[in-house]
Amino acid sequence: MTAALSEHAPSVMRPAGVERRLIDRGAIFAGYVGLGMALVIAIAFELIIPVQPFVFLAAPIAGALIGAYANVRSERWRPRLRVLANAAYAGLVTSAGLVVLYVTLRLVFVYADSGALPDRSSLDCSPGPACVYQRYLAARGADELAAAGITDAASFEAAVLREQAFGALVLVVLTSGSAILAGAARALRPVPNS
Numbered sequence: 001m002t003a004a005l006s007e008h009a010p011s012v013m014r015p016a017g018v019e020r021r022l023i024d025r026g027a028i029f030a031g032y033v034g035l036g037m038a039l040v041i042a043i044a045f046e047l048i049i050p051v052q053p054f055v056f057l058a059a060p061i062a063g064a065l066i067g068a069y070a071n072v073r074s075e076r077w078r079p080r081l082r083v084l085a086n087a088a089y090a091g092l093v094t095s096a097g098l099v100v101l102y103v104t105l106r107l108v109f110v111y112a113d114s115g116a117l118p119d120r121s122s123l124d125c126s127p128g129p130a131c132v133y134q135r136y137l138a139a140r141g142a143d144e145l146a147a148a149g150i151t152d153a154a155s156f157e158a159a160v161l162r163e164q165a166f167g168a169l170v171l172v173v174l175t176s177g178s179a180i181l182a183g184a185a186r187a188l189r190p191v192p193n194s
Contacts, residue, residue, distance in 0.1 A: 026074030027086035034066040034094025042101035055102055059171050060178040062098070066090045067179030071186050080187040084180060091179020098175060099168040106167075110160055129157035 041062060045054040067087035076083050115123035115131035125131040130153035136145060150156045 022082070022085050023089045024070075024074035024076055024082065024086050026072075026076070027070040027089050030066055030070035030073050030086070030090040031093030033069065034062070034090050035097040037062050037066065038094055038097035038101055041098060042105060046102065046105045052102075052106070055098070056167075056170065056174065059095070059098060059174040062094060063091050063175035063178035064182040066094045066175075067182030068186060070179075071183060077186070077189075077191045083187040084183045087179045087183025087186075088176065091176040092172075094179065095172040095175035099171050102171060103164045103168050106164055107160075110157075125153075129153050129160065132156065132160075 041055060041058045045051060045058065067090060070086040070090035071077075071083050074086055076086055110132050111128045113129075113131040113135075114127045115125045115134065117123065123131050123134045125134045133150070133153045133156040136150075136156065145151070145156070148159065150159050
C-alpha cells in the first residue's frame with residue numbers, strides 16, 4: 001500500500017543550488033566540535049588545573065575558532081546572513097556546552113562538600129553549602145564575608161548561585177560574541193577566486 005501511495009505522490013523538487021535551511025550542515029558539525037572544545041576547556045581548567053579564570057580567557061578564543069570553523073567546514077562565503085547564522089549557531093552551541101559544564105562542575109564542589117579536612121578531621125556542618133561557608137569563614141573571616149552580604153550558609157548559597165548565573169552569562173557573551181565576530185570577519189572578506 002505504501003508503494004502505491006508513493007507512486008502517486010507529487011514530487012517536490014527544488015531548483016539546483018537552492019537550499020532551504022538557515023544553518024549549513026558544516027555549521028551543525030562545528031557545533032558538535034564546539035561541544036568537544038567546551039568539554040576539554042572545562043575539564044582542563046576546572047579539574048586538572050583548577051584555575052577558573054582560564055575558562056573565561058579561553059572562551060573568546062574558542063568562540064572565534066568555532067565561528068570561523070563553522071563557515072570553513074560549510075565552505076560558505078555568501079550570503080553574508082548565512083555566514084553570520086552559521087557562526088552564531090556554532091558559537092551558541094559551544095557556549096551552551098561550556099556553561100553547562102562550567103556551572104555543573106562548580107556547583108558539584110559546593111553541594112558535594114562533606115566538610116572533610118586534610119588532617120582527616122571534619123568541619124561541624126551539614127554537607128553542602130554550609131561546609132563551604134565554614135571553609136570561607138576560616139579562610140577569610142566573618143567581616144570580609146559580611147561586607148559581601150554573606151552572614152550564614154543560606155546567604156552564602158544565594159551568593160554562589162548569583163555568581164554562577166553571572167559567570168554563565170559572561171561565558172555566553174564571550175563565546176558567542178567572538179564566534180559572531182569571526183563570522184563577520186569572513187563575511188566582510190572578498191570571496192576568493194578558485
